[in-house]
Amino acid sequence: MHVSSQDEFALIARLTRSLASHSDVLLGVGDDCAVLDLNADTLLLATCDSQVEGVHFTLQTASPEEIGRKALAVNLSDIAAMGGTPRFALVSLILPSHFSLPTLDGIYAGLQREAELFSTLIVGGNVSGAGKSAQLAIDITLLGTADRGHVLTRSGAHIGDVLCVTGHPGDSAAGLHTLLHPLASSEPALDAAGETKPPLAYSEPALSTVRTAHRTPHPRVREGQLLAQLGPEIVTSLLDISDGLSGDLVHICERSHVGARVEVAALPFSPSILTIAVEAQYDPLLWTLHGGEDYELLFTVSPAHLQHVRDLIQNTTGTPVTPIGTILPASDGLQLLFPDNHIEPMPVKSWNHLAQ
Amino acid sequence: MHVSSQDEFALIARLTRSLASHSDVLLGVGDDCAVLDLNADTLLLATCDSQVEGVHFTLQTASPEEIGRKALAVNLSDIAAMGGTPRFALVSLILPSHFSLPTLDGIYAGLQREAELFSTLIVGGNVSGAGKSAQLAIDITLLGTADRGHVLTRSGAHIGDVLCVTGHPGDSAAGLHTLLHPLASSEPALDAAGETKPPLAYSEPALSTVRTAHRTPHPRVREGQLLAQLGPEIVTSLLDISDGLSGDLVHICERSHVGARVEVAALPFSPSILTIAVEAQYDPLLWTLHGGEDYELLFTVSPAHLQHVRDLIQNTTGTPVTPIGTILPASDGLQLLFPDNHIEPMPVKSWNHLAQ
Numbered sequence: 001m002h003v004s005s006q007d008e009f010a011l012i013a014r015l016t017r018s019l020a021s022h023s024d025v026l027l028g029v030g031d032d033c034a035v036l037d038l039n040a041d042t043l044l045l046a047t048c049d050s051q052v053e054g055v056h057f058t059l060q061t062a063s064p065e066e067i068g069r070k071a072l073a074v075n076l077s078d079i080a081a082m083g084g085t086p087r088f089a090l091v092s093l094i095l096p097s098h099f100s101l102p103t104l105d106g107i108y109a110g111l112q113r114e115a116e117l118f119s120t121l122i123v124g125g126n127v128s129g130a131g132k133s134a135q136l137a138i139d140i141t142l143l144g145t146a147d148r149g150h151v152l153t154r155s156g157a158h159i160g161d162v163l164c165v166t167g168h169p170g171d172s173a174a175g176l177h178t179l180l181h182p183l184a185s186s187e188p189a190l191d192a193a194g195e196t197k198p199p200l201a202y203s204e205p206a207l208s209t210v211r212t213a214h215r216t217p218h219p220r221v222r223e224g225q226l227l228a229q230l231g232p233e234i235v236t237s238l239l240d241i242s243d244g245l246s247g248d249l250v251h252i253c254e255r256s257h258v259g260a261r262v263e264v265a266a267l268p269f270s271p272s273i274l275t276i277a278v279e280a281q282y283d284p285l286l287w288t289l290h291g292g293e294d295y296e297l298l299f300t301v302s303p304a305h306l307q308h309v310r311d312l313i314q315n316t317t318g319t320p321v322t323p324i325g326t327i328l329p330a331s332d333g334l335q336l337l338f339p340d341n342h343i344e345p346m347p348v349k350s351w352n353h354l355a356q
Numbered sequence: 357m358h359v360s361s362q363d364e365f366a367l368i369a370r371l372t373r374s375l376a377s378h379s380d381v382l383l384g385v386g387d388d389c390a391v392l393d394l395n396a397d398t399l400l401l402a403t404c405d406s407q408v409e410g411v412h413f414t415l416q417t418a419s420p421e422e423i424g425r426k427a428l429a430v431n432l433s434d435i436a437a438m439g440g441t442p443r444f445a446l447v448s449l450i451l452p453s454h455f456s457l458p459t460l461d462g463i464y465a466g467l468q469r470e471a472e473l474f475s476t477l478i479v480g481g482n483v484s485g486a487g488k489s490a491q492l493a494i495d496i497t498l499l500g501t502a503d504r505g506h507v508l509t510r511s512g513a514h515i516g517d518v519l520c521v522t523g524h525p526g527d528s529a530a531g532l533h534t535l536l537h538p539l540a541s542s543e544p545a546l547d548a549a550g551e552t553k554p555p556l557a558y559s560e561p562a563l564s565t566v567r568t569a570h571r572t573p574h575p576r577v578r579e580g581q582l583l584a585q586l587g588p589e590i591v592t593s594l595l596d597i598s599d600g601l602s603g604d605l606v607h608i609c610e611r612s613h614v615g616a617r618v619e620v621a622a623l624p625f626s627p628s629i630l631t632i633a634v635e636a637q638y639d640p641l642l643w644t645l646h647g648g649e650d651y652e653l654l655f656t657v658s659p660a661h662l663q664h665v666r667d668l669i670q671n672t673t674g675t676p677v678t679p680i681g682t683i684l685p686a687s688d689g690l691q692l693l694f695p696d697n698h699i700e701p702m703p704v705k706s707w708n709h710l711a712q
Contacts, residue, residue: 001456001457001458002453002454002455002456002457003451003452003453003454003455003456003457003460003485004453004454004485005457006457008483008485011483012481012483014461015460015461015464015483016478016481018468019468019477019478021477022477024443024444024477025444025477025479028477028478028479028480029478029479029480029481033480034444034446034479034480036443036444036479036499038394038396038397038398038400038501039396039397039398040394040395040396040397041394041395041396042394042395044394044400044499046444046446046479046480046497046499047446047480048446048448048480048481048482048495048497049448049482050448050450050482050484050495051484052450052484052485052486052490054486054487055484055485055486055487056484087380087392088380088381088390088392088402090390090402090403090404090497092404092405092406092448092495092497094406094408094450094493094495095359096359097358097359097360098358098359098360099358099359100357100358100359101357101358101359101361101362101370102357104359104371105370105371108371112374112375121375121377121378121380121381121384122372122375122384122385123381123384123385123390123392123402124384124385124389124390124402124403124404125368125371125372125385125404126404126405126406126495127364127367127368127371128406128407128408128411128412128493129359129360129364129408129411130408130410130411130491130493131410131411131491133489134408134490134491135486135487135490137450137484137486137493137495139404139406139448139450139482139493139495141402141404141446141448141497143392143400143402143499145394
């Protein structure tokens with residue numbers, strides 16, 4: 001029986017089923033961060049996430065600096081997903097022995113750049129050699145702080161709350177698609193029947209936009225902090241979209257014991273994703289619902305406060321906030337409302353890091 | 357230019373040369389743990405260390421439980437090396453897709469067992485898939501606490517201080533030697549000339565003792581706490597021996613700007629290492645000076661307090677404490693005093709994790 005026979009979440013549940021609990025641990029395994037109480041003014045948040053060569057990135061499709069930036073960004077996003085403030089990072093590298101030193105310098109420069117952007121200090125780490133054919137792994141633990149009473153989790157969504165999302169989920173998956181499926185030429189061409197075929201290169205600036213979303217996602221730290229300041233009575237649940245909107249919505253529903261309906265017509269498709277979707281002949285709904293690595297925030301708001309929350313985030317940060325659905329009773333499950341008003345169960349196709 | 361062209365410490369220095377500092381970071385990269393000030397009653401310690409299959413362990417020479425225990429133990433030892441109390445662990449796994457699930461269960465059981473032994477809570481983690489031929493990597497971040505004014509570092513050794521070590525450094529390297537160089541048979545034999553050849557299997561219980569030292573080292577958490585309670589006026593520097601006594605002594609000397617003399621006649625060779633050394637026809641001094649992964653504590657004590665410190669540690673924990681040398685001016689370098697009173701410069705052959 002191999003680990004690849006289990007999905008990531010089943011495996012984590014299996015490994016952590018008998019962990020001890022303690023009053024210092026306000027939240028352990030199962031949310032974006034652990035929440036720890038060290039009798040300080042603030043609570044301590046702790047999270048870790050890895051980026052593995054060939055699984056999460058390749059040196060062919062991203063620059064060393066971009067790889068370094070993203071390795072920290074995915075952790076910053078976990079702190080953002082609790083409404084916390086990132087503070088200290090520990091960087092652990094598993095290094096193939098023949099890894100290029102200038103490339104490693106570039107990765108580290110990207111890490112430091114991202115750390116500076118988010119006022120985070122790299123305070124420690126480790127370097128372990130691995131074999132010649134090993135894959136580079138960048139494993140980062142990020143520590144943050146959060147005010148008592150202002151930590152947002154996955155577990156507080158109520159029936160009737162409005163489901164909201166920041167930014168334009170799906171752009172990252174569209175960017176990945178363009179990297180995995182480049183078009184052959186920049187010239188349009190005629191097919192055998194004399195009809196114009198689709199263009200053979202993705203258009204700029206849409207291409208740059210979606211590739212940037214994939215290579216250097218912008219963790220929504222400030223947005224998360226603003227949501228947390230409003231408190232859990234107003235913003236009832238929060239997480240970041242790392243596995244895909246559908247898969248991460250499942251986490252909110254499971255933890256909050258609710259269901260949800262997402263309205264397709266309300267989803268915030270960016271102009272760029274629509275352009276790329278036409279050129280790739282691909283349904284952008286699949287990218288937006290099931291594409292991973294957006295690192296946008298998905299959250300629920302009590303309906304009376306929706307306008308205030310939207311205005312606050314958008315006016316303070318410039319980041320769009322879009323209401324995309326409603327929280328339902330758990331018995332309703334996850335639903336997708338189409339523009340013609342028919343409803344289907346929402347398929348959940350989470351990014352499974354173990355199957356890569 | 358490849359990473360294998362640099363030793364581990366040169367590489368870490370290269371990567372971290374431009375890190376920012378901040379008043380919240382009392383100690384960053386360069387000691388066993390980062391020391392962070394979150395305005396709590398206690399200071400926060402943070403460390404991370406990886407164990408990589410084929411580099412730090414193999415499934416042929418250790419059980420899954422032993423691998424899991426050691427992966428946490430090496431981190432517990434870093435907390436011990438500051439005199440802190442281990443509290444919270446985050447466990448990050450890089451998993452080859454065909455890794456055996458029962459083996460993984462065993463590793464995790466070992467992690468949990470070691471965590472329980474040292475009252476440490478596993479509060480988070482991550483699982484990342486890697487390719488079929490990847491090596492399993494277990495990367496752990498451990499958080500601990502330490503009382504203000506009672507954090508022991510590598511940097512306080514003074515000329516005239518006594519250099520001390522806990523336990524029996526070298527046993528781990530001897531244990532590794534027996535795993536890498538098994539003897540062929542359990543029967544003694546005569547050679548062609550009718551002389552008795554050395555026995556063809558290592559003797560018990562010496563074999564079990566040194567292999568246990570290698571497979572499940574005992575982090576000296578309680579010993580480190582007792583040393584830290586005495587304070588930095590009495591115990592002037594402290595670290596754990598992970599890279600080898602000689603290599604780790606270099607860290608104290610560099611950080612404290614001193615030299616040191618180690619007396620060969622004072623080194624605490626265990627009966628087991630002496631037995632195995634005869635059977636392996638190997639010089640045990642090399643294991644004791646340069647063998648890595650002992651996870652014993654190496655520390656310096658102001659001479660007036662030596663007897664008190666030894667009595668306190670030995671009476672409270674049962675762990676032997678042996679004075680093995682003296683701190684000298686930096687200009688004297690690192691010296692080895694042999695039983696015939698001649699002195700040689702101490703060779704430094706640190707375990708280089710990148711060259712494996």
